[in-house]
Amino acid sequence: MLQLIRFLKGYLLIRVCGNAPERFINLCSNHQIFLWDIQIHETYYTMKIGLSDFYRIKGFTRKTGTRVVVTERFGLPFLSVGMKKRKVFLIGIVISLGFWLMMSAHIWTIQLTGNFYITEDVFMDFLTENGIVHGMKKSKVPVEELEKAIRNRFPIVTWTSVKVDGSKLFIQIKENELLKEKDQTEEQVKENGKGFDLVAQTDGTIVSIVTRSGVPLVQEGQEVKKGDTLVQGAIPILSEDGTVRRYEFCEADADIMLECHKTYxxxxxxFYREKNYSGREKKRSFLEIGAHRFRFDILGIPYEKYDRLEQKKEVILFHTFHLPIYYGSEKIREYTGCEKKxxxxxxxxxxxxxxxxxxxxxxxxxxxxxxxxxxxxxxxxxxxxxxxxxxxxxAGVLQKTGICQIEDQNAEEQGVEVTE
Incomplete structure (x- = not known):
């Protein structure tokens, strides 16, 4: 910080020679004039002094019989004097600084990690719907609200973290597969008013079955065909005479092990084609801005058969300022192909x-x-x-049950009149 203050105020490197340079240094110290980087030479001293203090030492040189010579100038006051002659250059620097300051206040990269079932396209559409887009201001990113919106929109997400680092928006999520399947089937049961059966996905023999919900229709040792119902998702409610009064629908759930044959x-x-590299290679650089790539190559690729190895890096300023700009090189290697058995x-x-x-x-x-x-x-x-x-x-995949609710009896029950 002290170096920055000195640079902004300006300072000088001076050479002091004469009869009593030590007395000159003592007078400066007594009058609160700070000198630093003092070095002793054979016939003179060199030291640094602030620009404002330099104008206060005129009387000290007369008293001590010394002579002061300015050898170098440092700091913004001297830099700005030189810049007055280079106005275009100065304007360019100011515009560049303004541009980088403006760019650093926006989001240019969005990185999503931890997603498996939720595709990146679906998630990016969700962000767009919520106003989270490339180029938006960092100050307008509602971190806490966005985390809540992600959990509300995607019930499969059990944990989320949103963080802004430089010009990059980091979004981390964790998914729960069991929660996803359960929520989807329960929601469909509510919407459709029907349950879900567990059906066999292949032919085989039941080895074991443990039912948690629903009505089991098979037992150990029984052979089943693909599509047979293993556990029914409609539980019959019987009346006093033993007939089915109505059905209670649910999502069938059971641990079923099935013995089956499978062929892969x-x-x-x-024959296969073997690559024999000739040793001839060509390198070319490229610049990638967004979806556009510019290759610095005039002659093109002179090889008939070739493959390429690519290395590229993202432009990152100050370790956190990510830009949608990449640069790198391609190595193009010639090969000849021969067929082998x-x-x-x-x-x-x-x-x-x-x-x-x-x-x-x-x-x-x-x-x-x-x-x-x-x-x-x-x-x-x-x-x-x-x-x-x-x-x-x-064994067992969910499938909508084919059993319908018994509506006539329900209606009959609702229409019963009580008379005395």
Whole structure:
């Protein structure tokens, strides 16, 4: 801060020589004139003094028999004198400063993280509806109100954080998959007045069933077909004579394990094209502003077959001021392609990797693998792998129940008259 004050007020580097320079320094100290960076040389002293204090030392030089010479000038007062001769340059600096100050007061980048079910396009449309757009003033971003609006608009969002950092708006959210499914089905039950059944998504045999809501229609060991109702989402309310008086609709919920067969088919062509890089490369720079990219290349790409590696960086000022401007370079590499045939060992390795990915995906879904049978066949054009699995997997997908409410009896009950 002291350096900034000195720069704004201006200061000088002076050289003091004569009979008693030490007495000159003492007189300045006694009269509250601050000197700094004092250095002793063979026949003179050098030191720095404020511009306003420099005009007060004229009498001291006569008393001490010293001579003061200004060697360098520093600070804004001397800079502005030089700038008067360069008015266009000075005006440019002022306009540039004004431009950056104006730009730094706006939002130029919106970053969303934590979204999985909510797509970025849907979320950006929501922000636009609420007036959150690129280029808006940072002071007009309602942080707390926006967080509440996000949770109200998207019930699946359980936590949200909105933060403005420089010219960037950071939005972090956390989603709840179970809450999403439950809210959607409950809302549909209320709107339609009907429940939801759990139906089989594939053929198989029921291994176990634990029902939480609804009426179970199957039992352990029973074989079912795709589309069969496993748990009914309409609970019958019986009258005294045992007939169905009405239905209480709900969302069927149960833990059902189903044993089923599944076959996965993977194909790989007999031949593949191998890239042989020639070693010839070409680099070119580019500038990307918004959706437009400008490449600094006049001659173009002289290669017939090539691929490119790209590196780019965003323009960020003062670590927090993000601009929609990117710069970088492209490395273009020439290659020649030759056709090669997969060996049997290579095919086995490829298929083994594919089977491993299938198994990992099934295990992530809570599926148990009890049997596995893999066969490989080859024809004139491709290799074909068939992997047959015997699985025990969670069963039941929600589907609107086909049962309708018994309206006649309800109306009859409402129309009963009591007489004495």
């Amino acid at each position: 088919v993977e194909e790989v062509p007999l 997969y060996t049997k060992d290579e095919i086995k390795e490829i298929f083994a990797h594919k089977i491993l990915k299938i198994i990992q995906t099934l295990e992530e879904k809570g599926v148990q693998i009890t049997e596995k049978n893999v066969t490989m066949k080859k024809n004139e054009k491709k290799w074909k792998m068939e992997a047959e699995f015997l699985l025990i997997e969670p």
